[in-house]
Amino acid sequence: MTDTKKTAQLSLNGETYELPIFSPTTGPDVLDIRKLYGQAGVFTYDPGFTSTASCDSTITYIDGGKGELLHRGYPIDQLASKSHHLEVCYLLLYGELPTAAQLEDFETRVTRHTMVHEQMHNFFRGFRRDAHPMATLVGVVGAMSAFYHDSTDINDPWQREVAAIRLIAKLPTIAAMAYKYSIGQPFVYPRNDLDYAANFLHMCFSVPAEEYHVDPILARAMDRIFILHADHEQNASTSTVRLASSSGANPFACIAAGIACLWGPAHGGANQACLEMLKEIGSVERIPEFIERAKDKNDPFRLMGFGHRVYKNTDPRAKVLKQSADEVLELLGVENNPLLQVAKELERTALNDEYFIEKKLFPNVDFYSGIILEAMGFPTSMFTPIFALSRTVGWISQWKEMIADPQNKIGRPRQLYLGETARDYIDIESR
Numbered sequence: 001m002t003d004t005k006k007t008a009q010l011s012l013n014g015e016t017y018e019l020p021i022f023s024p025t026t027g028p029d030v031l032d033i034r035k036l037y038g039q040a041g042v043f044t045y046d047p048g049f050t051s052t053a054s055c056d057s058t059i060t061y062i063d064g065g066k067g068e069l070l071h072r073g074y075p076i077d078q079l080a081s082k083s084h085h086l087e088v089c090y091l092l093l094y095g096e097l098p099t100a101a102q103l104e105d106f107e108t109r110v111t112r113h114t115m116v117h118e119q120m121h122n123f124f125r126g127f128r129r130d131a132h133p134m135a136t137l138v139g140v141v142g143a144m145s146a147f148y149h150d151s152t153d154i155n156d157p158w159q160r161e162v163a164a165i166r167l168i169a170k171l172p173t174i175a176a177m178a179y180k181y182s183i184g185q186p187f188v189y190p191r192n193d194l195d196y197a198a199n200f201l202h203m204c205f206s207v208p209a210e211e212y213h214v215d216p217i218l219a220r221a222m223d224r225i226f227i228l229h230a231d232h233e234q235n236a237s238t239s240t241v242r243l244a245s246s247s248g249a250n251p252f253a254c255i256a257a258g259i260a261c262l263w264g265p266a267h268g269g270a271n272q273a274c275l276e277m278l279k280e281i282g283s284v285e286r287i288p289e290f291i292e293r294a295k296d297k298n299d300p301f302r303l304m305g306f307g308h309r310v311y312k313n314t315d316p317r318a319k320v321l322k323q324s325a326d327e328v329l330e331l332l333g334v335e336n337n338p339l340l341q342v343a344k345e346l347e348r349t350a351l352n353d354e355y356f357i358e359k360k361l362f363p364n365v366d367f368y369s370g371i372i373l374e375a376m377g378f379p380t381s382m383f384t385p386i387f388a389l390s391r392t393v394g395w396i397s398q399w400k401e402m403i404a405d406p407q408n409k410i411g412r413p414r415q416l417y418l419g420e421t422a423r424d425y426i427d428i429e430s431r
């Protein structure tokens with residue numbers, strides 16, 4: 001953030017107020033309104049934060065107009081094609097691509113933390129078998145605060161580091177356990193000889209009764225899904241993690257708050273909702289009917305996996321996933337998958353429709369990811385937990401950045417109050 005000495009003037013009630021302007025390294029200028037209430041006695045109003053920068057950050061940059069996503073300056077398509085998830089985790093956490101020695105050390109640290117406390121197995125058993133894996137995930141990740149007391153002093157940088165590694169390492173284990181529990185199969189322990197994505201597939205799909213070999217091409221596709229969901233600057237769940245953490249709360253509980261926020265269909269829950277929608281549409285003949293419903297103001301239906309608050313051109317993650325869907329389905333010999341046909345035709349129809357063109361609505365990350373995940377064998381209920389485990393590194397990187405910032409303050413928005421003014425209490429007999 002550079003203080004450019006530029007200012008904006010606000011005229012209000014005959015007074016003029018100077019608002020400093022910050023220039024970011026890239027992106028639009030930012031008006032500093034922190035002193036506005038103290039000086040002018042007014043708040044700003046921005047529900048949904050459409051024009052508000054809630055923090056400064058050096059982690060991720062999105063240019064919604066260009067359809068650009070950078071992690072620490074590196075374009076997402078380069079990371080998705082050339083890197084792998086744990087290297088991207090290192091980049092997000094520490095700011096630079098690792099050397100070979102740094103990467104080896106990091107991978108060893110993560111790998112050594114993949115098991116969960118054995119007592120957590122009992123904790124899992126308290127859930128109903130038919131619980132949604134996201135419900136289980138919110139509960140179990142929150143419960144990590146009760147299992148890992150030795151990494152919860154947020155004022156100690158080393159404990160922050162340990163909490164970060166634990167979360168990145170254990171989320172795949174916990175997500176896989178949530179899946180296994182929901183289908184009544186035994187939990188599968190992590191394997192340190194497998195890489196991050198292959199280990200996750202192994203924990204989800206192997207059973208003690210027989211050998212399971214992870215297909216390296218599927219592991220690569222899984223890893224790419226992890227990379228594409230790793231961080232997305234100040235989205236709703238990340239802002240939730242930051243706000244929850246701003247009070248100094250337990251880091252595991254704060255990540256559980258982020259998972260809760262991610263679950264909603266407007267956010268990470270859209271991947272499950274999108275696949276369910278594609279199944280409901282069922283065939284390309286029915287697409288016009290659903291397009292009409294999405295455009296109808298009196299119908300709450302929206303095209304799931306379409307639209308984005310920031311991207312107004314293209315979501316670069318969706319581009320990579322569309323290509324990945326083709327590759328994975330071909331590998332599995334199901335390139336004529338009817339859902340993929342419906343998805344592609346739906347995308348084509350929407351992108352040629354005036355409503356979607358005018359509102360700048362494009363497929364987002366959730367549009368094609370579900371097709372890949374289903375082809376890999378995951379039930380729809382596991383789609384959002386997979387998003388959550390991928391996004392954990394983003395949440396924890398943003399959390400570390402915030403806690404280490406000496407300017408960190410508790411988040412405390414104000415409001416435009418439209419309720420009653422002060423009035424006297426009326427005894428119940430007189431009401």
Ligand code: CMC
Pocket residue numbers: 235265266267268269270294295301302303304305306307308309310359361364365366
């Ligand atoms: N289908 C039909 N119309 C839509 C859609 C859609 N998917 N998305 C937005 N619109 C319309 C909306 O009705 C509104 O029209 P109008 O201006 O006439 O009232 C206009 O486009 C702007 O929509 P908005 O809801 O004000 O935009 P927003 O920035 O608040 O919401 C969004 C962004 C992603 C929540 C929204 O596009 C949406 O609900 N999409 C479907 C759910 C989805 O795919 N979510 C995943 C987002 S990406 C991954 C993630 O965040 O986890």
